[in-house]
Amino acid sequence: MPGLEDLYREIILDHYRSPRNKGELESPPAHRAEGFNPLCGDEIVVYLQVEQGDDGTEMVSDVAIGGQGCSISQASASMMSSAVKGKTLAEIDDITRAFKAMMSIHEHELDGSETESDPAPEVKLGDLEALRGVVKFPVRIKCATLAWNTLAQAVDSDPNAG
């Protein structure tokens, strides 16, 4: 049986207690999306300032996180905000896929298959690795992925709509 320390690694508690990039960005111009976990009522707002570089690539120059939730959803959002700041949208897509792979690889383990492979080797998840333990607590996976699903919505959103 996995213990609490598998779930609540020190770095997670640190991000929970001192969330990075907490706040709001003016929208527009920032992209904005809200995510809800209907099971627990947690909500997250992701703001992204997206800028076009000289070579035409789009990058996230600033990010802010609003809303409230449990330690796992808050820590995941905080770590995510640090991980995507200053990255191009293509890089962010890679990080997102690597993070989700980390979550779902272990979901497969629950079915009894033993395979465990590391996320795409070219992507370093850094602090986010600490969330690996969440997969041992299946009901909490949604907490960890809420910010990421909201991030994807924010990227796709039209800052000038609405």
Added chain:
Amino acid sequence: MAVTHDLDVASIRADFPILSRRINNSRLVFLDSAASSQKPKSVLEAMDHFYKFSNANVHRGAYTMATEATDLMESARSKVARFIGAPSTDEIIFTKNVTEALNLVARSWGGDNLGPGDAVLVTEMEHHANIVPWHIMADQKGFDLRWIPITENGHLDLSDLDRLLDGVSLVSFTATSNVLGTINPIRHITDAAHAAGALVMVDGAQYVPHLPTDVVELGIDLFAFTGHKMLGPTGIGCLWGKSEVLEAMPPFLGGGEMILDVRKDGFTTNTLPHKFEAGTPPIAEIVGLGAAVDYLDNLGMDNVRAHEVSLTAYALRTLEERFGDSLTIHGPSEPASRGGLLSLDLAGTHPHDVSQVLDQHGICVRAGHHCAKPLMRALGVNATSRASLYVYNDESDVDALADALEAAKDFFAF
């Protein structure tokens, strides 16, 4: 109140096989009966016995086992009728759960009686099961949904009741809040509603398992509850209604059992209660519910209530002493006006995290919005941890909860 005697919790616990289970190397402390209670051996055995010895469809065969199955089902119906003080067994309609019963009323009675200019009055402390069916019908029929607000200490604010009732055709409200524990003044609201010409529907999901219930004394018109919160199995609930109200309502689901005759050009509905029981019912579950009623009858509902009042008082006192201002307990502070469920807010922690730590100590509580989002908004919280008490809980369970909350507080302390 009637003369009561103490429940023998140790012997009650011995009747519930699951309570000897261990969770994470601790004894199981089950504090989530408001979501679904555990089941005594007698309920499990009644269902098992039905499948092993009397299994057959009901109301359909002339052979011995079909008659036995029908008798078992109908005797459970009589037990349920007696348990809630229903004047007639025919007024007991078996449904899947309280949710289905509320939907039945919304669709059938609401479909027939509500339209533009009409209004249904609910309260801010309703479970979604008594909100969404009305939203669905309001979208179709164009009537208004009105809300009785709550006061700061978790009671219904009835100061404006007469104005809210003006033009209302039905008041539908919960007897006991599944978040605050508040026991609402059913008779008072019912009298006011009747004076205003409105019908009264009550959601008894958190009431019937815990207090002596007499629908006639309460004066209400329609009532619903759910088996799995009162020691019975899942998949079985009940709608009670005054005969004349149920008679006037059109059928809900159509199919076998609910008809007297079917022709190419139409059908004739069966009599009560069959009119509202289309298709093969969950027979084993009905038998199980009957056994659950027997179990509770045996304990005596006055004794059950007295046990919960004193245990709730102990819990409120203990938590207040040990946590003071760092723990908010939502809802009324007087045990006599509340049920034994406590929605907790531990400063600096999130309910999901608290319930995770509690689980490590073998303690089951529910974390979340408890299917009452309008209430959560009124309270200004996203979620709470809810501990709920029942016949198999005692002071040692409350102490275990307090110890584990202490651990959660230390773990997440800033």
